Every structure is written in structure tokens, then in C-alpha cells.
Amino acid sequence: MGSEWGLSAASGLVAPLLVDYLVKPIERRIRYLFRFHKIVQELHQNQQDLAAKETQVKDDVEEAKLQIRTQVIYDQVDEWLTKAENALKDVKVLDSRIEENKRCFRLCPNWCWRYQLSQEIENKTLEIADLVKKSEFKRVGHRAKLPNLNLVTSKDHVDLKSSEAAFNKIMEALKDDKVKKIGVWGMGGVGKTTLVRNVGGEVKGFDRVIMVTVSETLDIEKIQNKIADNIDLKFEKKTGEVKAAELWSRLSNGKFLVILDDLWKEWNDDGDLRKIGIPLVKDEKGCKIILTTRNYNVYQHMECEKTVQVKVLEDDEAWTLFEMNAGLKKADSHVIGEAKKIAKECKGLPLAIVTLAKALKGKALDRWKDSRKKLERSALMEIPSIQTEREKNAYISLKISYEHLKNKMSQTCFLLCALYLEDDSINVEDLVRYAWGLNLYDKTNSIEEMRIQVLEVINYLKDSCLLEDGDVGRYVKLHDIVRDVALWIASEEGSSFMIKSRMEILNKSSESSKAISLLGSGRKKFPDRLMHSKLEILLLNNCDIQGTCFLGMRELKVLNLTAVYGTGVISLYALTFLPKLRALHLDSFEYFSFLGNLTTLEILSLSGWVFKGFADELEMLENLKILDLINCAFPGGFQSKVIQRLSQLEELYPPRLHINNDIFLEIKFFTRLRRLFVEVPSLHCPLDFKFPELEKYKIGINGYSIHFGYREMSGFGYTFDTARSLKIEEVFPYNAFSQLVGNLESLEVSKIKD
Structure with a gap:
């Protein structure tokens, strides 16, 4: 009985094995020979399925990249697409062999060849079927971890204890979960921007560090656009409220450090942040804020949990910074004596120290003595809008740096940069065209030669610390204090290039002005009863101006005129009274009668x-x-x-x-x-x-x-x-x-x- 049961069980196990190892292989081999067309048909059906899936996955990838430009596609998705592409290419190769086999088989059947080809086709069909099965991805990618600000350390960088202490305070505050807003305050030119930029380059634990310059005039849309650029967000709609909502949504889904640089006025605390679209950090999501300001009341009003004051340098630190930038290691003892007095007169302000040190580097002893005397006399000078002795000395230091520029072209290019609005990025190409129009370098015979001269001057001004690199490409910027000094220099009656840049100043006097710039976006009316007999460059934006205003501008060489939106514009006939006009930019003009007369x-x-x-x-x-x-x-x-x-x-x-x-x-x-x-x-x-x-x-x-x-x-x-x-x-x-x-x-x- 037991033996019968054992034989029965054995036969039950052996039978399936015989089917798997003997019957099915024979059936498959026969199928390779006599079901060739069916095998080819299955291949093409799977080919169609895979092509459809490949298109779907590619569309999903493109959609993901479109929504978020920093989308990182998963490796397995890229690998699948590569395999799918190769498989579909293999099918094309097989198709050519299939057609060749069909032709030859009719004339001279080769069963061995057909058998091998059928086997290859079936293997490829199984491979494609597996790819189709694995094509269902829940997500094709993820948002990339965005890099922090690049920490650009000057080759002339000096480690100063006071700066290091302020840096460490900010870094510690950023680690504190209770701190959402950090206020950094100190006078202009003391190094607040450099400090927070260095913090942004070193800090860890944030998806992204975003730095935005706010400036004296608050422009919410400009701030929104700058933040959006930093997080690769493309606004769907243009209205301020919608932009704020989109920013809020994106910033709420990560952890960000937002640096608001150069606040001048008190904000309505969190209300103004909400208007922009900046959510404060909550449960590890949202934004921590660092703000810099010259005004103690600003950060108080913003209710910052942590404040860091950036003070001027102590005498020993000021001397270390001055000595390094002036290159005094091997200088004559008399020069060093004068240098120490000058460094002390800079009152510990890094911006004044660096610019003046570089201006005097390598100069003769008498130039050092002359600069020292000017600084010492500055206490007796009246500088409008400057309240403290320290700020006054900073102005004089920068003015001396200006006076030490090597030629008039360098000085004029520097002053031209002051024609732009505060914190504007200045296009170098604009300066090239202004320089040509004003004939700043009369030895050039072509625009390209003038461009070479201007680029050389721009690099020289950067080396002199009077210009900074702009936000992108061939753009430059003026530090706000440097710009103020440039306007102050150009406002003096004895200036060779007098600039008027505000309506209230323009209304008082403009007879001696060589440059007038009214580029603000607000609508303005240009005074029509003033004389401008020496004016050489005029930049107007959104400004009502009568054609008769040009009658007295016989020296005008450069005109940049943007018409007031939605109003009639002056006839170009008025410009025919400008006998020296060389460069003209017109924006939002539609009709050009009399242009040919210019x-x-x-x-x-x-x-x-x-x-x-x-x-x-x-x-x-x-x-x-x-x-x-x-x-x-x-x-x-x-x-x-x-x-x-x-x-x-x-x-x-x-x-x-x-x-x-x-x-x-x-x-x-x-x-x-x-x-x-x-x-x-x-x-x-x-x-x-x-x-x-x-x-x-x-x-x-x-x-x-x-x-x-x-x-x-x-x-x-x-x-x-x-x-x-x-x-x-x-x-x-x-x-x-x-x-x-x-x-x-x-x-x-x-x-x-x-």
C-alpha cells in the first residue's frame, strides 16, 4: 500500500518536470520553425506598446522639467529611456533581417537560419515586454538641492577679529530654532553687505540662500522677481498678489535663508513680508531672514530676535587693512609715517580705507602728504546730508581716491555710472556708447577701439574699488556710498562734469550742468524755463518735456528719451536744433518724421x-x-x-x-x-x-x-x-x-x- 502511494507521488512530481524539460522545449523549437509569422507579429505589437510608453515617459520628463527648471530626473528613469531607445533600434535591425529571411526562404529555405532568427525575435519580444511592464513610474524626478551663494573671497582678503566675531554671531543665530529674523546694522561702508554675503556662502542646512538688495525706494515687484530668479520660479501671472501667492507656496515647501540687504525704512513687519511672498520659518519649512540696515530703528521695528552691530575697525585692524591694500611692506619710513596718519583719518571705515589705500599705492611722498592734509582739513568742510565726522571723512577719502584716478576719461566714466539709479546694474555697453557720443577718448577711430578703452577703464575702476561687478555678465554697480560721493563730486560748482539727478536740484539751478539724469519710473515734468547751454548728456524716463526745452541745448551730444506711456510725444523736429547730437536712444516713439534731419x-x-x-x-x-x-x-x-x-x-x-x-x-x-x-x-x-x-x-x-x-x-x-x-x-x-x-x-x- 505504502509503495503504491510512493509510486503515485513520484509520478505526480515527474510528470510536470517531463513537461517542462522535454515537452515545452520541443514545442518551442517547433514554434520557431512553423510559427515564424506569429512570432514577428508579437514582436511588432510589443514594439508599438514600448514606443507608446517611451513617448509617455518622455512627456512626463519634459513636463517635470518645465514646471521646475532644476528638476533632477531619477537615474532609473534615464536608464529605462536608454534601454527603450536601444530596444526600438534593435527591432529596426531585426526587421531588415526578417525581410531578408522572407525573400531567401521562398527561393531556398534555410531552416537553421529561421530557427536562430525566431529565437532572437522571441528574446527581444520578452525584453520589450519587460520594459513595458517596468514603465509605470510614480515620479520621474525630484527637485534639485539648490546651491548656496558662491563665496567670493578677494585675493587681498584679511581676517579681522571684529568681522570674525560678527560672522560667528550670525552663524550661531541661524542655528537657533527660536530665531527667525536677524538684524545686522551699522553705518554705510562698514562692511555689512560683505559680511552677510560671506555668511551666505558658508552657511549649511538651507535649500537655498537668496540675497536681494532692497534700497532706499522699496520696489516689491523687483524683489519678487529677484527671489523668483534665485529659486527658478517662473510666474504664471504678473499681478503682485498672484506673484506673492506663488512665492509663498514655493518657499513654504523648503527651507530658505533670505538676505534683505540695505533696508532704509521701517517695514510693517510680517505684513510687508507677506506682500512680497516670504513665509517665516515654521516647523523647519519657510524662510529665515537676515536684514542689513544703517538705521537702528528699522531692525527694532522688524522685531528681530537677534541683532548684530557691525562696528568700525579698531586702529590696529584699520592699519592692517590699509597696509595690505597700499602695499607698504617695503615702503620708505616717511611714506609709512604719512600712511599711518591717513589710515587713522579714515576713522576705521573699511570702504574708505581700501579705496584710499589702493589710490595711493606706489605714489610719491608728496602725494601722500597732500592727501593727508586734505583729510585733516575735511572737518571744516560742509558736506550736505552728512551728519557725523566719520561719514564726512569717508566721503573725503573716496573723493581723494577719485582725484587719484589716472586720467579724465577714468573720472568721467566713474561719474557716468552715477547717472543710474541706486543699486542699478549698469550695462557696460551703455557706457561705451555714451563715451563715443561724448568723445571721451578722441584718439579712437572706431566704436570697437572706444569699447576697448572703456573696458580698460572699467577694470581699472574695479581694481580701485570704485566699481563692483554687477549681477550678471558685463554689468557693473556702484556701492551706494560711492554713488553718493560721485554725485557729491559732480554737484560741486567747480566740477568738470556737473550732474543733476533730482528734480528739486534741477529746478534750482542747471546752467552749469553737463549731465542730467531723471531715470526713475515715476512720472515727471521737465522744467521748460531753465537754460542748459552746457548740457552734453540727457537721460529721461517717463518725463513730460516740451520741444522748446531743446532750443538752448546746443552742446547736447547724447540723448536717451523714453516717452511717457499713453501720452503724445514730442515731435522729432525739436531735435533738429541739436547740432552736436551723436548718440540717440528713443523708446516708445511711433512716428519718426524729421529723424532724417539729424x-x-x-x-x-x-x-x-x-x-x-x-x-x-x-x-x-x-x-x-x-x-x-x-x-x-x-x-x-x-x-x-x-x-x-x-x-x-x-x-x-x-x-x-x-x-x-x-x-x-x-x-x-x-x-x-x-x-x-x-x-x-x-x-x-x-x-x-x-x-x-x-x-x-x-x-x-x-x-x-x-x-x-x-x-x-x-x-x-x-x-x-x-x-x-x-x-x-x-x-x-x-x-x-x-x-x-x-x-x-x-x-x-x-x-x-x-
Whole structure:
């Protein structure tokens, strides 16, 4: 009985094994030979399923990247996409072999070949089926951990005990869960911004450190946009409340350190933070705030849980900083004696110490003595709006640094930077065009030569600590105290370049002014009964001005005029009374009658809509060296033939849209042309076409890209991110572009046909 039961159990186990190891392999082999078409059909069905899944996953990835530009795609998703792509390529290879097998099998059947091919097809089908099964991803990626501010340490950095103590206090406060807001206060130029920037570069435990300059005039939208740029947030709508809600939502989902630099006025505490969209930290989510201010009452009103005062340097620290920046290690003992007196007169203010030390570095003894005497006499001088002796000495120190600049061009470029609003980033290209218009360096024969001179001056001013790097690219900034000093210098009656930058000052007196700048966004009315006989540069934004105001401006060389929105604008006939006008920027003008009468123009820049009549006027401006229309829209299209008489052009920036593709037929005759930025929808070049000897260019063919290598700006110009670039789609006209290929910095081609 037991033996029968054992035999029965054994047979029950053996039977399935026999099926698995003997029957199924035989069945599979037979299937390879006689069900070939069915196997191929299964392959193609799985191929379709995988292609559909691949498209779906790719769409999910693109959607994730679109929503958050810093999205990091999971490795397994990238790996799956790679395998899917390779599998689909393998199917194409198999298809060609399948077709070849079918043809040969009809003529001379090769069962061995068909067997091997069927086996390969089935293996690939199983692989694809597995990929389809693994294509269901709950999430395709995650938000990247955003980096902190880059800590840029000067090569001349000095470790000072007072700065280190303040730094450590802030770092300890940031670790305290009870501290949400930290106030850093001290007088202007004492080093508050440098301190908090260093904190931002060193601190750990935050998803992102965001630094925003607030300035004297609070601009909520500007602050919102700056924060959004820092966290890669693209606003869906433009209204302030909606922006605040979007910022609040994003910042509430992480842990951020927000540095609000240079607060001047008391905020309504958390209410103003809510208006911007900054949520204070709660349960490890939201924002901790560091604010810097000169005003003790500001951080008190903001109810900061921790305050850190940044004081001026002690005498020994001040001397260490001065000695290093003036390079006095091997100096004569008499120079060192004068230097110690000067360092003491700087009253421990780092900004004054560094700028004056660098200005006097390497100078003769008599220059040191002269600077010391000026500083000592400064106590007797009256400087408007300066209340303390220490601030007064800071002004005098910076003025002496200005006086030690090597030439008039350096001094004038420095003062030109003061024409911009406080904390504005200043486009170097604007300064190049102003310099040309004012003829600051009369030995230059071309715009490019002037640009070289201006760039050299900019670097010199940076080395002198009178200019700082701007937020991006070729932009610069003035420290607010340095700007105040520049305006003070330029407001003195004896100044060679007197500037008026506020309406109340302008209304009092302007006869001696060489520069007037009213760039604020608020609407203004330009005084029409004042004389401006010495005025050389006039920058106006949103300012009502009568045409008769220009009658007395016989020396005006540079004019930047943005019309008041929604109102009529002056007739350009008024500008015909400006016999020395060389550079002109017009924004939001629509009609250009009499523009052709401005025959002295060498730089013309326009922004906004341009209607009929422009072409006839433009062709009369035969002395133009720069024509910048890149921010213009021509509803009727831009006809390239209008530029054919502008034989003196050195730089051409045609509009990005509505441009005729025959523009290259005109360009080839511009033998002086050195810079070109152009995008056209197609290209028709004769076989013998040759470009002029271009030094810088951005050329796009067949595909528009609004952000193709330029940076938009207010005023006269924009900057090149790379100097020589081609972007071409569909057809590469090698004959036309062969001379440019050899010195390219950037080449982007796509959809090129054979």
C-alpha cells in the first residue's frame, strides 16, 4: 500500500518536470520553425506598446522639467529611456533581417537560419515586454538641492577679529530654532553687505540662500522677481498678489535663508513680508531672514530676535587693512609715517580705507602728504546730508581716491555710472556708447577701439574699488556710498562734469550742468524755463518735456528719451536744433518724421513699435556707425533695403522679427561692419557672397530663438554672451559661412537635411 502511494507521488512530481524539460522545449523549437509569422507579429505589437510608453515617459520628463527648471530626473528613469531607445533600434535591425529571411526562404529555405532568427525575435519580444511592464513610474524626478551663494573671497582678503566675531554671531543665530529674523546694522561702508554675503556662502542646512538688495525706494515687484530668479520660479501671472501667492507656496515647501540687504525704512513687519511672498520659518519649512540696515530703528521695528552691530575697525585692524591694500611692506619710513596718519583719518571705515589705500599705492611722498592734509582739513568742510565726522571723512577719502584716478576719461566714466539709479546694474555697453557720443577718448577711430578703452577703464575702476561687478555678465554697480560721493563730486560748482539727478536740484539751478539724469519710473515734468547751454548728456524716463526745452541745448551730444506711456510725444523736429547730437536712444516713439534731419547722428537705438515713414528718414542718416533696432517691432515688416545707404555702419542689430531675409545682400557691401546680430527665417545668398571682416557676430538662420545669446537692457544696448555664434536649422549654407567657421565660439545646428 505504502509503495503504491510512493509510486503515485513520484509520478505526480515527474510528470510536470517531463513537461517542462522535454515537452515545452520541443514545442518551442517547433514554434520557431512553423510559427515564424506569429512570432514577428508579437514582436511588432510589443514594439508599438514600448514606443507608446517611451513617448509617455518622455512627456512626463519634459513636463517635470518645465514646471521646475532644476528638476533632477531619477537615474532609473534615464536608464529605462536608454534601454527603450536601444530596444526600438534593435527591432529596426531585426526587421531588415526578417525581410531578408522572407525573400531567401521562398527561393531556398534555410531552416537553421529561421530557427536562430525566431529565437532572437522571441528574446527581444520578452525584453520589450519587460520594459513595458517596468514603465509605470510614480515620479520621474525630484527637485534639485539648490546651491548656496558662491563665496567670493578677494585675493587681498584679511581676517579681522571684529568681522570674525560678527560672522560667528550670525552663524550661531541661524542655528537657533527660536530665531527667525536677524538684524545686522551699522553705518554705510562698514562692511555689512560683505559680511552677510560671506555668511551666505558658508552657511549649511538651507535649500537655498537668496540675497536681494532692497534700497532706499522699496520696489516689491523687483524683489519678487529677484527671489523668483534665485529659486527658478517662473510666474504664471504678473499681478503682485498672484506673484506673492506663488512665492509663498514655493518657499513654504523648503527651507530658505533670505538676505534683505540695505533696508532704509521701517517695514510693517510680517505684513510687508507677506506682500512680497516670504513665509517665516515654521516647523523647519519657510524662510529665515537676515536684514542689513544703517538705521537702528528699522531692525527694532522688524522685531528681530537677534541683532548684530557691525562696528568700525579698531586702529590696529584699520592699519592692517590699509597696509595690505597700499602695499607698504617695503615702503620708505616717511611714506609709512604719512600712511599711518591717513589710515587713522579714515576713522576705521573699511570702504574708505581700501579705496584710499589702493589710490595711493606706489605714489610719491608728496602725494601722500597732500592727501593727508586734505583729510585733516575735511572737518571744516560742509558736506550736505552728512551728519557725523566719520561719514564726512569717508566721503573725503573716496573723493581723494577719485582725484587719484589716472586720467579724465577714468573720472568721467566713474561719474557716468552715477547717472543710474541706486543699486542699478549698469550695462557696460551703455557706457561705451555714451563715451563715443561724448568723445571721451578722441584718439579712437572706431566704436570697437572706444569699447576697448572703456573696458580698460572699467577694470581699472574695479581694481580701485570704485566699481563692483554687477549681477550678471558685463554689468557693473556702484556701492551706494560711492554713488553718493560721485554725485557729491559732480554737484560741486567747480566740477568738470556737473550732474543733476533730482528734480528739486534741477529746478534750482542747471546752467552749469553737463549731465542730467531723471531715470526713475515715476512720472515727471521737465522744467521748460531753465537754460542748459552746457548740457552734453540727457537721460529721461517717463518725463513730460516740451520741444522748446531743446532750443538752448546746443552742446547736447547724447540723448536717451523714453516717452511717457499713453501720452503724445514730442515731435522729432525739436531735435533738429541739436547740432552736436551723436548718440540717440528713443523708446516708445511711433512716428519718426524729421529723424532724417539729424545728420550728425552716429549711434541710433530704438525700442518699441515703428510705423510707416521710418524707412525714408533712416536712409538719410549716412553717418551712422551703430544702428540698433533689436527691440523694435515693425508691423509692416522691416525692408532691408532701407539700410543700403548706411555705408559707415560698424555695428548692426536689426529687429528680431519682421525682417526680410534679403538683408545679407545689403550686408556684404558694408566694408566697415565689425559687429552683427541677426536672425532671419530663411537665407538666400548668391554663390559669391562674402561677409565683411566681422569681429563679433550672432547669426541665426531658419529658427528664431528670442534668448539667442543676447541680454536685453534698458537704454542703448545689450551684451554678447559669446562673441562669435551661429545657430542654423534645416539647411547649412557652407559656401556663405565658410569664412566664419574657422573662428567660431558657438555653433548650434539642428534638423539639417542631406
